[in-house]
Amino acid sequence: MLFNSIDFAVFLPIVFILYWFATQRNLKYQNFLVVVASYVFYGWWDWRFLFLIIFSTIVDFLIGIKLANTDNPIKRKGLLWTSMLVNLGFLGFFKYYNFFLDNFVTAFSFFGKEIHASSLEIVLPVGISFYTFQTMSYTIDVYRKKLEPTKDFIAFSAFVSFFPQLVAGPIERATNLLPQFYEKRIFDYHKAVDGMRQILWGLFKKIVIADNCAEFVNLIFDNPDSYSGSTLLLGAFFFAFQIYGDFSGYSDIAIGTSRLFGFHLMRNFNFPYFSRDIAEFWRRWHISLSTWFRDYLYVPLGGSRGGTSMKVRNTFIIFVVSGFWHGANWTFIVWGLLNAIYFLPLLLTDNNRNNLEIVAKGKLLPNFHELLMILLTFCLTLVAWVFFRADNVSHAFQYLSGMFSISLFSIPDFPGMMKAFLTLIFIAFLILIEWNGREWQFGIAHLGQNWKRPLRYTLYYAIIFVIIWFGGAEQEFIYFQF
Structure with a gap:
């Protein structure tokens, strides 16, 4: 369902009226309506994609609870990696399978070895990159003990599938959006x-x-x-x-x-x-993604705490991964590399925070x-x-x-x-x-x-x-x- 469509122009007032007039007195009903509305909104493209988002929701909800019940570092890392593998596995298969397959075949052809492999007719689920990163942020924050895991499955489902930002962001952190589902909302004119x-x-x-x-x-x-x-x-x-x-x-x-x-x-x-400058541009463009990569990739890699070589390495990693996140095409990787090159002079002269x-x-x-x-x-x-x-x-x-x-x-x-x-x-x-x-x-x-x-x-x-x-x-x- 597109925001700029007649379908949404009908859908939004109906949900708005039900939300404020039929469920206002009960928080659980409000959250349940959000989940139903979000699934209708997302299923409007293809109802089969709902199984992916529901499965991802269940996996991370259960992993969050299990993380709270153990202090064993090995078990905790195992649970974290389970979440990463499930979410990134779905993302990798639907978004990057054919890209890696085609490049694998091309690479072998340089050595005179012909490999015959058939690409799959894979339909990319709408918004998978966005809600995957959103639910991953929950698991990572629970693992880091920055967030208490929720036991309210409806609230968590509403957080993962919240229809206004489900398909193309902003990529919300659980620390910001999830607590809002615990509090009763009162209409504010x-x-x-x-x-x-x-x-x-x-x-x-x-x-x-x-x-x-x-x-x-x-x-x-x-x-x-x-x-x-x-x-x-x-x-x-x-x-x-x-x-x-x-x-x-x-x-x-x-x-x-x-x-x-x-x-x-x-x-x-x-x-x-x-x-x-380019550094300022990236502080102002797609802020939710830029800060996501900063907090969950750049900082764990060492950020700017190490020497010059580490700073340069981490900068290139963050921009290349950001480019690859956008699509399974070398054009996006080159786009990321080019932005890293733009950023490099500012980094080397310590002017990236101007x-x-x-x-x-x-x-x-x-x-x-x-x-x-x-x-x-x-x-x-x-x-x-x-x-x-x-x-x-x-x-x-x-x-x-x-x-x-x-x-x-x-x-x-x-x-x-x-x-x-x-x-x-x-x-x-x-x-x-x-x-x-x-x-x-x-x-x-x-x-x-x-x-x-x-x-x-x-x-x-x-x-x-x-x-x-x-x-x-x-x-x-x-x-x-x-």
Whole structure:
């Protein structure tokens, strides 16, 4: 079920009414309704995938209880590895089986040995990378004794399958989300209004920005030889805003929907395209995944506590694994390596913790140096996005070769130029609104909150009008494939 579909527009009010009017007096009923609604939401794609999420839920629930009942370090490690093998085993089979098989066959062909192996027609379960990491965080935190294991199976099931963020995050920690299922929720009008604002802005980013950009991205990336360097640059620019509008739009809708039901989810995007270096970008982009890898992979590997060689090694590991998490394709691994290379100079000069505050804080505009650094960081990110979007590595290099040709200085020309110009206007509007709200504590949930009432509602109705009249063709969210 897509957030930007009629199905969800019907589903959400029904669940909302049942949640606040039929189950409000009983916490267990509220949690049970969340589980049922989440399974309906997830099963809308393919009901067979429900068996995976239910099995993963049962395994980690039981392992959590067993971890609490033993202090034997060998047994505890065995239980932890059981959880890891089950969850990563499912993820590895559905997401990476054919990738490893194809590369295994290719590797042997270099030595003159032909291996005949058949790939499997495996359908990737929607959101498996997200809920797998979410339930793994529970087991790891219980193992580390940072969290008491729950004995409430319904609450735990609701935590694992919570429908607003089930499919594409944010990847919530058990320490944040699970305790919220222990407390009775009371309807908060102001929190619900904030949620509606965030949903509205998320729909704008998805339907108007991402879906319109997708039309030109698909056209240009599918035929890179047919267009000038300037057109290819514009195609990469459109993809940068397609993926931002698509993924941060999903996060906004997820966080806003959660607010309607009395839940607080972590912030997943913090205006990343206003970053002044790559380190700052990664503190502001897909925050839930970046911090997950930091706490559960980077720090256990030694983090930045060792010498220079250890810091460099851990940095490359974290970025490569992050790239591989995104998909079973060498393009994602190269994308991760490229970001590691971008990050390396900052790490070696101990400048990776600069720019911890939002740019131009308390000012209307950035100074010249800040603006230059923002543009440089965006350009580096844009080049990396080409690998993320390309079908394969050779396609990415072909695209970049054409983009950096002499025709880079020509005027872009491709079908649909007028619509593309209108899309650029909407992107400029997005940048303007988010720049204006970059210092808001809860981000875009405060959209227009401090404006005078007539101006505020003019903004809301204008956004609704633009969504209805200028929305692109319905597209699935990009991160559903991850």
